[in-house]
Amino acid sequence: MVFHYFGKYILLLQAVFRKPEKYSIYKNEIFREMVSIGLGSLGIISIISVFIGAVTTVQTAFQLTSDLIPKSIIGGITRDSTILELSPTICSLVLAGKVGSSIASQIGTMRVTEQIDALEIMGINAPGYLILPKLLGGIIMIPMLVIVAIALSITGGYLAGTASGAVSAAEFIQGLTTDFIPFTLAVAMIKALVFAFIITTVSAYQGYYTDGGAIEVGNSSTKAVVISCIAILISDYVIAQLLL
Secondary structure, three states: OHHHHHHHHHHHHHHHOOOOOOHHHHHHHHHHHHHHHHHHHHHHHHHHHHHHHHHHHHHHHHHOOOOOOOOOHHHHHHHHHHHHHHHHHHHHHHHHHHHHHHHHHHHHHHHHOOHHHHHHHOOOOHHHHHHHHHHHHHHHHHHHHHHHHHHHHHHHHHHHHHHHOOOOHHHHHHHHHOOOOOHHHHHHHHHHHHHHHHHHHHHHHHHHOOOOOHHHHHHHHHHHHHHHHHHHHHHHHHHHHHHO
């Protein structure tokens, strides 16, 4: 049964990457999806990121009870945990709920109202026209959102640490700049790209194969979020195991 659904997923992706009929139409759709996914999610990502960094800093400072450990290590722990795990993974899980459910419900509604059937009758490659702009928009914008999330998380950690007195500004900045490994940013971007692909394609698959009415559209949105979150966590472990 699992291989049956995976096979349908691969065949759908094959149809998505078929040569477009008219590139100009796809270009306009891609820009619209970039605005929807990127700017539409910027607010929630910003709020979550600031508080993730703040909580990480405060909890790290609480656990450092020994006077032998320099407080500057708080900045380093906040930096590494934010870049490697918290920003890409948690932001992608949030986007799976916001963006993924939206994609699944949009395409699912088009399926149950027979709009996709109408596209196919007109000779349009429906998977490519409906899914490819969302896929490219997600792949372009979600890594950018992760970069913003990393910056805001570190800023939130800095503000929380200095405001609470847990660490001074100089010590936090010293921890941020000490023993920084640039490869961690590359790992975060790889995670963001993989997670963006999972969110958009899994959600589109669930919506495209919706069968029934309004209740089934809701079920498809729910399944899209659940399966995307599970796939994100599994791929997160695989990427960490392979690259770190």
